[in-house]
Amino acid sequence: MxxxxxxxxxxxxxxxxxxxxxxxxxxxxxxxxxxxxxxxxxxxxxxxxxxxxxxxxxxxxxxxxxxxxxxxxxxxxxxxxxxxxxxxxxxxxxxxxxxxxxxxxxxxxxxxxxxxxxxxxxxxxxxxxxxxxxxxxxxxxxxxxxxxxxxxxxxxxxxxxxxxxxxxxxxxxPDIEWRCGLAEVIKHGLLADPALLDSALLQRERAAEFIPRAVRVKVEVVQQDPFEQNIRAHLNLGHTFAHALEQVSGYTWKHGEAVAVGLVAAARLSARLGLCSPDLPAQVERLLGKVGLPVRFGPYDPANLWQAMAVDKKWQDGRNRFVLLQGIGAPVVRDNVPPEEVMAVLKELADQP
Ligand SMILES: NC(=O)c1ccc[n+]([C@@H]2O[C@H](COP(=O)([O-])OP(=O)(O)OC[C@H]3O[C@@H](n4cnc5c(N)ncnc54)[C@H](O)[C@@H]3O)[C@@H](O)[C@H]2O)c1
Ligand SMILES: [Zn+2]
The missing domain is CATH 3.40.50.1970 (Rossmann fold)
Known part of the structure; x- marks a missing residue:
């Protein structure tokens, strides 16, 4: 055995x-x-x-x-x-x-x-x-x-x-479920393991190779924060955007697909705020595109997406909160991000085909 x-x-x-x-x-x-x-x-x-x-x-x-x-x-x-x-x-x-x-x-x-x-x-x-x-x-x-x-x-x-x-x-x-799982694997790669950001690795026949790496990222985080009091929030990278998209679409978007677009949005917002290199969003988009995940919101009104985010249960005391990237492997939580910067990202991702 x-x-x-x-x-x-x-x-x-x-x-x-x-x-x-x-x-x-x-x-x-x-x-x-x-x-x-x-x-x-x-x-x-x-x-x-x-x-x-x-x-x-x-x-x-x-x-x-x-x-x-x-x-x-x-x-x-x-x-x-x-x-x-x-x-x-x-x-x-x-x-x-x-x-x-x-x-x-x-x-x-x-x-x-x-x-x-x-x-x-x-x-x-x-x-x-x-x-x-x-x-x-x-x-x-x-x-x-x-x-x-x-x-x-x-x-x-x-x-x-x-x-x-x-x-x-x-x-x-099913293929769609595979791709949705890959969105979370890529999230783990962005949070802590750049080796996971290689489309050649993220193939079904190599699942036994990359799954342990992706699991290790989550294990490290939950061991440090078993009851979700601090850094476990990093696992929400892309998820504030994703939940809004799922909700505005009436849950016709699958979670993993929404997470993919959410990762693009988080990377773009990070770059806009000067936290990470301006090349990071394009790198994220390229990888997601290669594995067949969406990188645009589609025909949703950015104002509705913003509204859906504003009722997110994780936004305490009326302050917004985003998990952002200072680079690959360097997540950071930011409160009070200027709404116009978020709105700009929503518009970019909704407008382009
Ligand atoms: N507890 C947590 O920390 C945590 C974290 C993330 C997500 N979740 C929850 O996980 C759920 C989503 O999980 P999911 O994406 O696995 O969805 P799912 O359990 O609905 O599975 C997706 C589909 O794939 C089918 N399926 C699963 N394995 C298969 C296989 N080997 N062969 C053929 N078909 C297979 C299932 O029957 C189902 O139809 C949500 O409810 C979400 O809230 C929980
Ligand atoms: Zn998720």
Whole structure:
């Protein structure tokens, strides 16, 4: 069994490993048994992933049952949790049980929240299957669900016992989901690892090479700031713009695509404010374009985008706040950025074809 790479994450409530194991899903039983992660096991997944991986996985594990949820962010709700809680109770899962979250960020967030709350907490193993979940959502312990009033408004910190990343499952990931994950990888590259800013590396066949690097960036940040009190904000690079675009588009823009444009906007704003080299925005745009991600907002009114940003929950006391770049690997948080500078960036990105 080839365990190629392993990152240990320290948290205030203990630590856990992130295991990079190409083909690891084929022998997850041995991986779990070697770590004492045995007992009554629930493989929580969705209708897309159950036939691809979920059923085979549950068949391989002693004492495991599959719980299959509908696919989609619209099901990341308390109502779905309630159905899962009842299912777990009927299956007789007690507090010694184990939940394996097998899926993208939606499954990881929802089942992580269930694992945090069912019987005041049961053990959790994250098996992320989307690129975004591998490099972003499965690391850091944030779990939760959406409310009609907004995304991720209910949640908990829940550290897993183990995260197992098997890049082989990415072969079935739809192209658009792949690209959306790349937007977060590029964000991590801009924050801390310039080696990730190479389009030749960001190919599916090289996933096993670059994913550990991208994960390491997030691990470093969350270890320093486990409860999101300071530098974890850096992970929001591009996201203030992205959330505005998602909202103004009525969520027709996918998150990763919006993040791509948001990264361009953050780079342009940084250059305008004289924080970074004037060449940085073009470099960011070139890379995003090469991997097939959008670099323009499209036909949205800059005033509406600004309005959407102004209600962002992270802007305290009426002051605006942006994560900007002093260069690659040098993020900085700035409050009170002159609104006309932001507006100028919004106009540049909305006007050009
Ligand atoms: N907890 C955190 O820190 C954190 C961070 C970032 C994002 N998130 C959350 O993550 C969610 C987005 O995650 P996502 O982008 O993975 O979306 P997702 O979970 O909806 O997955 C995207 C699609 O890809 C499919 N899929 C996933 N893996 C596949 C595979 N290997 N083969 C075939 N199909 C596959 C899924 O079934 C789904 O249809 C959002 O709800 C977001 O709020 C959480
Ligand atoms: Zn994101």
């Amino acid at each position: 080839a365990e190629t790479d392993c990152i240990h994450v320290s948290t205030p409530v203990g630590g856990y490993d992130i295991l990079f194991a190409p083909g690891g899903l084929q022998h997850l039983d041995q991986i779990l048994a070697a770590r004492g992660l045995t007992g009554r096991t629930i493989v929580g997944t969705n209708t897309t992933l159950a036939p691809l991986y979920g059923r085979a996985l549950a068949g391989q594990l002693p004492n495991a049952v599959t719980v299959t949820l509908p696919d989609g962010e619209q099901h990341k709700t308390l109502e779905t949790c309630r159905v899962v809680y009842s299912g777990l109770a009927q299956l007789g899962l007690d507090r010694h049980g184990l939940i394996i979250a097998l899926g993208g960020g939606v499954i990881g967030d929802l089942l992580g929240f269930v694992a945090a709350t069912y019987m005041r907490g049961v053990r959790l193993v994250q098996v992320p299957t989307s690129l975004l979940a591998m490099v972003d959502s499965s690391v850091g312990g944030k779990t939760g669900v959406d409310l009609p009033e907004g995304k991720n408004l209910v949640g908990a910190f829940k550290q897993p016992e183990l995260v197992v990343i098997d890049p082989d499952v990415l072969q079935t990931l």
